[in-house]
Amino acid sequence: MTTTASQTAGPYWHIIDHPEWADLRRGENAAMAGTTITLTGQITDGDGTPCGDAMVEIWQAGPDGAYEAGFHGFGRCASDDQGRFRFTTLKPGPVPGPGNSLQAPHITLAVFARGLMNHVTTRAYFADEPLNEADPILALVPEARRPTMLARETAPGVWTLDIRLQGADETVFLDI
Amino acid sequence: MTEFPRPAAGSWPPMNSPGYGSTRKRHALHPPIIIPHTLSETSAPRFTPSAYPAHADMSVHEGQAAMGERIIVGGRVLDEDGRPVRGAMLEIWQANAAGRYHHVRDQHDAPLDPHFAGSARVFSDDEGRWQITTIKPGAYPWGNHAKAWRPVHIHFGLHGQGFAQRMITQMYFPGDPLLPLDPVFMATPDAAARERLIAKFDLDYAVENWALGYRFDIVLRGRNATPMEDHK
Numbered sequence: 001m002t003t004t005a006s007q008t009a010g011p012y013w014h015i016i017d018h019p020e021w022a023d024l025r026r027g028e029n030a031a032m033a034g035t036t037i038t039l040t041g042q043i044t045d046g047d048g049t050p051c052g053d054a055m056v057e058i059w060q061a062g063p064d065g066a067y068e069a070g071f072h073g074f075g076r077c078a079s080d081d082q083g084r085f086r087f088t089t090l091k092p093g094p095v096p097g098p099g100n101s102l103q104a105p106h107i108t109l110a111v112f113a114r115g116l117m118n119h120v121t122t123r124a125y126f127a128d129e130p131l132n133e134a135d136p137i138l139a140l141v142p143e144a145r146r147p148t149m150l151a152r153e154t155a156p157g158v159w160t161l162d163i164r165l166q167g168a169d170e171t172v173f174l175d176i
Numbered sequence: 177m178t179e180f181p182r183p184a185a186g187s188w189p190p191m192n193s194p195g196y197g198s199t200r201k202r203h204a205l206h207p208p209i210i211i212p213h214t215l216s217e218t219s220a221p222r223f224t225p226s227a228y229p230a231h232a233d234m235s236v237h238e239g240q241a242a243m244g245e246r247i248i249v250g251g252r253v254l255d256e257d258g259r260p261v262r263g264a265m266l267e268i269w270q271a272n273a274a275g276r277y278h279h280v281r282d283q284h285d286a287p288l289d290p291h292f293a294g295s296a297r298v299f300s301d302d303e304g305r306w307q308i309t310t311i312k313p314g315a316y317p318w319g320n321h322a323k324a325w326r327p328v329h330i331h332f333g334l335h336g337q338g339f340a341q342r343m344i345t346q347m348y349f350p351g352d353p354l355l356p357l358d359p360v361f362m363a364t365p366d367a368a369a370r371e372r373l374i375a376k377f378d379l380d381y382a383v384e385n386w387a388l389g390y391r392f393d394i395v396l397r398g399r400n401a402t403p404m405e406d407h408k
């Protein structure tokens with residue numbers, strides 16, 4: 001069988017929005033130990049215009065580096081009028097990679113929006129992380145473009161990763 | 177072990193689809209970088225009805241019936257081997273019978289229906305089956321080109337068993353004269369792939385003297401890498 005075609009989320013996806021999903025410390029996660037961080041950024045198009053109608057989803061491991069083994073690692077956030085998204089979460093741990101490799105801590109981001117026929121996917125790594133050097137996925141990205149996947153700590157505990165959909169400094173998107 | 181092959185050429189719409197104006201400044205100019213699937217792609221959020229309550233009936237809101245033609249829409253979520261995808265969460269949203277979304281930014285001059293909110297959430301069962309009751313949505317104009325109207329459609333978001341399966345699509349209705357004029361629908365090059373976005377009128381889903389039915393089967397990326405003996 002052939003997969004059903006992706007179609008754009010369009011501008012009215014907020015009908016299914018739940019703003020509280022942008023806080024990954026909600027529900028049973030509230031009891032999890034870890035380092036609370038904010039992951040934020042601005043989404044812009046090829047003209048540098050903010051994308052104010054995007055849906056951003058994140059998917060990440062828990063502080064122990066495991067997926068869905070206690071920590072529910074899913075979040076969703078609507079971009080605001082300035083194209084900004086903002087998640088509160090716990091910093092993920094390193095995740096096992098292909099073979100015996102280890103992936104540096106990272107958060108997968110998927111962006112859905114009007115004008116995106118399929119969502120685009122990237123990862124937010126943490127700029128100060130020594131494990132980035134040996135990360136098997138970052139190694140596939142041309143060095144000059146890697147900074148588009150490195151979130152920077154712009155205030156204590158606040159990690160910023162802007163997403164440029166097109167043009168100069170275009171974000172590296174992953175075909176997953 | 178599950179693997180997630182990339183969609184076949186032509187079966188998905190290109191990110192750069194000039195007929196749909198909003199793609200012009202939003203599609204990446206660099207090709208995406210193909211990565212091996214790691215745990216980050218093969219695992220998926222665990223959505224449970226206890227934490228994400230299901231609500232399958234959009235035809236009634238706060239105890240009052242919505243205006244329009246009540247319909248039942250159902251189908252199966254399958255993988256590329258035709259196996260059911262169990263426990264998939266479907267998020268569904270749509271315009272009302274007059275073609276108006278319950279959304280602050282929708283300024284189309286058509287009436288809102290106080291008894292229609294326009295969203296549902298359901299989970300596929302062990303056979304991959306799901307079903308909703310809703311109101312047949314209306315077509316509505318949009319600014320893409322002169323006299324542009326979107327064909328009647330319902331939005332579906334799916335969460336499968338791996339984040340690589342995550343997808344959003346739209347279901348269309350058979351016989352809609354707007355389909356060949358719609359740059360979103362027509363952007364998918366392969367005609368058979370477009371056809372699969374159109375629900376089938378299906379009396380098996382209809383309920384006597386109450387609602388007609390439509391079937392929409394959704395195939396997610398993925399197949400079982402190890403053939404199982406129970407595979408039919």
